[in-house]
Structure formats: structure tokens, C-alpha cells
Amino acid sequence: RSLDRLFARHEALRSVFVAPQGQPRVEVLPADAGLPLVEHDLSGRADAKVALSDLCREEARTPFDLSRGPLIRGRLIRLADEEHVFLLTQHHIVSDGWSMGVLMRELNSLYRAFVAGQDDPLPPLAIQYPDYAAWQRQWLSGERLQTQAQYWRNALSGAPARLALPTDRVRPAQQSFAGASVPIVIDADLTRGLKRLSRQHGTTLFMTVLAAWAAVLSRLSGQDDLVIGVPSANRGRREIEELIGFFVNTLALRLDLSGAPSLAQLLERTRRTALAAQEHQDLPFEQVVEIVKPPRALDHTPLFQVMLAWQNNTVRSLDLPGLRVEAAGEGLSQVKFDLELDLGDDGDQIAGSLHYATALFDEATIERQRGYLLALLRAMVADARQPVGRIELLSSEERTYLLEELNRTDADYPSDLCIHELFEQQVRRTPEAVAVVCDDERLSYGELNARANRLAHHLIALGVKPGDHIATVLDRSVALVVAQLAILKAGGVYVPIDRALPSARQEWLMADCAARL
Numbered sequence: 001r002s003l004d005r006l007f008a009r010h011e012a013l014r015s016v017f018v019a020p021q022g023q024p025r026v027e028v029l030p031a032d033a034g035l036p037l038v039e040h041d042l043s044g045r046a047d048a049k050v051a052l053s054d055l056c057r058e059e060a061r062t063p064f065d066l067s068r069g070p071l072i073r074g075r076l077i078r079l080a081d082e083e084h085v086f087l088l089t090q091h092h093i094v095s096d097g098w099s100m101g102v103l104m105r106e107l108n109s110l111y112r113a114f115v116a117g118q119d120d121p122l123p124p125l126a127i128q129y130p131d132y133a134a135w136q137r138q139w140l141s142g143e144r145l146q147t148q149a150q151y152w153r154n155a156l157s158g159a160p161a162r163l164a165l166p167t168d169r170v171r172p173a174q175q176s177f178a179g180a181s182v183p184i185v186i187d188a189d190l191t192r193g194l195k196r197l198s199r200q201h202g203t204t205l206f207m208t209v210l211a212a213w214a215a216v217l218s219r220l221s222g223q224d225d226l227v228i229g230v231p232s233a234n235r236g237r238r239e240i241e242e243l244i245g246f247f248v249n250t251l252a253l254r255l256d257l258s259g260a261p262s263l264a265q266l267l268e269r270t271r272r273t274a275l276a277a278q279e280h281q282d283l284p285f286e287q288v289v290e291i292v293k294p295p296r297a298l299d300h301t302p303l304f305q306v307m308l309a310w311q312n313n314t315v316r317s318l319d320l321p322g323l324r325v326e327a328a329g330e331g332l333s334q335v336k337f338d339l340e341l342d343l344g345d346d347g348d349q350i351a352g353s354l355h356y357a358t359a360l361f362d363e364a365t366i367e368r369q370r371g372y373l374l375a376l377l378r379a380m381v382a383d384a385r386q387p388v389g390r391i392e393l394l395s396s397e398e399r400t401y402l403l404e405e406l407n408r409t410d411a412d413y414p415s416d417l418c419i420h421e422l423f424e425q426q427v428r429r430t431p432e433a434v435a436v437v438c439d440d441e442r443l444s445y446g447e448l449n450a451r452a453n454r455l456a457h458h459l460i461a462l463g464v465k466p467g468d469h470i471a472t473v474l475d476r477s478v479a480l481v482v483a484q485l486a487i488l489k490a491g492g493v494y495v496p497i498d499r500a501l502p503s504a505r506q507e508w509l510m511a512d513c514a515a516r517l
Helices: 002-009 048-061 097-115 129-139 142-156 188-201 205-221 263-279 285-292 363-382 396-405 419-429 445-461 478-489 503-512
Strands: 015-018 025-028 037-041 072-080 083-090 179-186 225-232 249-256 306-311 339-345 350-357 434-438 441-444 469-472 493-496
Touching (some): 142 249, 179 188, 179 339, 205 339, 249 263, 350 363, 434 478, 441 445, 445 478
Parallel strands (some): 037 072
Antiparallel strands (some): 339 350
């Protein structure tokens, strides 16, 4: 009854999207249609746990029919007489994160009243989501629309299309949405320090964490110009705070780390960027994409591939009389971006998760990135005057591993032979083995040695003596390898010169090294 009342109360939950003759419009289902609820009884089954997991996966993967609806549905799964799992699934087109808080609060109130035999205690809604949608279309027009569009055109003009993060695997040709996450907890001491730092620099806690995340991404990618997506609740008016619906908008924040800024300077840049974006947050993100026209590809999202979501509308748990309720722990293992940092102020500490695309990253890589973020936040609190680029992100263990363990490459090596003589030893051992490959051309050790010998004899015939400098003006190719071996066999010294250099520069280099040939 409580779910049916919620369904009747909010027109957004009853909306369906049809397009007769290609003209899209919204229709609203009758208030008495009821929220669809399917029941399953697994009580007494030996495979109840496996069956429950199967049902959860099936529920998460079952698509909605946007034209028929409803776009919200429930499943009640009985495990025993006193134990049930309830799944509530909504299409994002009719709901958002803020809406979940509204739904939980109202479900608590309705259930308590109905159990006690009382009527619906909720006051009538003054407006509905379709009223807001009609108002928004009218309000965001004319000069106001042009002003917002021009802001985003200027802000994102020339922005990099991709954030070139190092990945554990090659990016697939088509984006995969499979994901996983690692938890992040910023302890109470560091949280207090960040709040103090934010007050000193006139930033919100969100802006301070955004600046730190941007600095980490800049260090990882080597880019000082990057774009991070930030969801905005877009509930700037009191009348819409208690509505369920899709109000959220996404802001593409372009962060500037050029010129070796200090942490304090980065905080100020981030503050200005975030405030300006919030002043122009009404333009829907899909329209921003149309205005900016970024390069489009199937392997990544447009404008940005990394998101920071700051949760400031905590969704309360259900508090239902006669029931003990806890989260089932079943969620969608999906991500829409390469990285999604999801954090919120949890009172004494900041907590959340770092979600990642499993097609690109290993869990160990994401755990290191979590460590980098915490290290940068600690550095911020310690001294905001220090340059961003000089902050030490690596732990002592990782630094030791990278600089010492990976570089322990000592090996017994004959110090009395030259490289071409060692090559000739390999020729005698494996003359038929492939020695060099370039595009479709490949040579065995025997073939490469024969070509190098012919060229070496030719060089000697031309008068090359031990110690003479010979310039190689060649592309990376089999011919370059042949030439280098031949020069060494003739006793010469090869001087590689890039063919892409201007001819005057090439001639100067050959003269400067006194190249004989």
C-alpha cells in the first residue's frame, strides 16, 4: 500500500516516454495503476542463496520499456517466514540520488501510518515534475539560454578530448561498463584538517577534495589541462526539494594546473571554476555536448572520462515498525566512466568509494591511486604553500620498489667483447631464429649477419677506418639495424640523425661530428 501510494503521489514515477510519428512526448499512467511487484518464494530451498543471487542479477539486467512502463518495479523474495529480500529498481530517467532520499523518507512515514491504521500523513504536493519541466523549458530560453550556452562554449573550447591516464590494459574499441570499487575513508584527523584548510581559503570541502583529485589526475596523466565531471543536484528552488524526478545535471569542470601552481593557488583556481559552473548549471549536459562538439568515439565518453560525485543528501535507512531492515549489499557492478570518485561528509570523516572500469584497471592500481589522493590531501593540510608538482605521492614502499627493486638488473656480462661480436656469437647459436621484425619484413640472425657483413666490406672498401664517424640518416627499419651492425663491424662509430630534422640541421650535425660518410 505504501509503495502504491508513492507511485500515485509522484507523477515522475508514472511517466512513460512515447514517440508517435517520431515526435517524443511524455504520458502519465493512471494514479491507481499500482507499482508492479513480483513475489518469489525461496523458503525451504537448499539452493536459496544461489537462487537469490540469480534473481538479483536478473533484476539488475532486465531492461525497462520506456514507452509502456512503469519505470519503477519491485521484487519481494521470501527466504524464510521471517526473512525477505526486497528489490526496488528505477530507471534513471524518472529518478536521481536526491529522489532516493525523498522516497525513503516518505516510505517510512506512509508505512508507519498504514501499520497504525491511519490515513496518508503526507501533505499534498503543490507541483509535479511535469510542471517543473514545463517551467524549465520556458525559463531557460532567449537571452538566459544564450548566456549559459556562451559560458560553456568559452569554458570548454580547446579542452582535451581525453584524459590520458596510464591503464593496465589497452582501451577496448567499444566502452565496457563493467566496474568494481574500492572503499575510501578520510579519517577524522585529516577531515578536521581539510575543513580548517577550506575555511582558511574560502572553499567548500567539496572544492578542496576536487582540487586534490585534479592534482592526482594531472600527475598520473602528465596533463595540466583536464576536465572532471561533477553531478549537481540542480534543486535550487524550495518547491522542488520534495519531488521525485530526474533533476540532476552534470557539470564539466575544466581544471587548470599550468604554470606550476602552489596548492593555495590551485584551491583558488578550483573555487573560481566551481562557482562559475554552478552559476551556469541550468543548461542540460546533453546540450553542452552539442554546443562544444567534442570528438566522439565509442571507446570513451565525451568531454570527460573521470567523475567526482559529492554526496550531501544522505539517504536514510528504512525505519519500519515491526521490521529489522538492513541493506542487502546487492548493487550494480557498473560504471559509466573510467573512474568515479564518490565521497561525502559523514560527520567526523569523509567516506565513500572509488569506482573503476575493470576493462582498464586492476584493483591494485586503484588502491595505489587511493593512496596518492590521501597523500596529497595530507600534504595540503601540512602546507598549502608548496608547489603541487613537488608533492611526494608515492609511499616509501612503492618508491623503494620502483627505484631499487625494479632496477636490480645486475647480470654477468662479458666485458671484453663488443656488441657486434656478441651478436655474432648468437648467430652461431641460432642462425635460423628471427632476429628483427619491422612491419611485414623479418630477418633471421643468419640473414641479418650476412647483410651486415656485405655492407661492412663495402664500407671498408670505401676507406672507412676504425674510429671513423658514419652518419645514419634512416627511419626505424631493418635497414637501420643492418647499417649500425655493419658500421660496428667495420670499426666505425655510427651517429644516428633523425630524418625528420630540417636539412640544414642534418648537415650541421654531420659536419659537427666530422662524418666520413
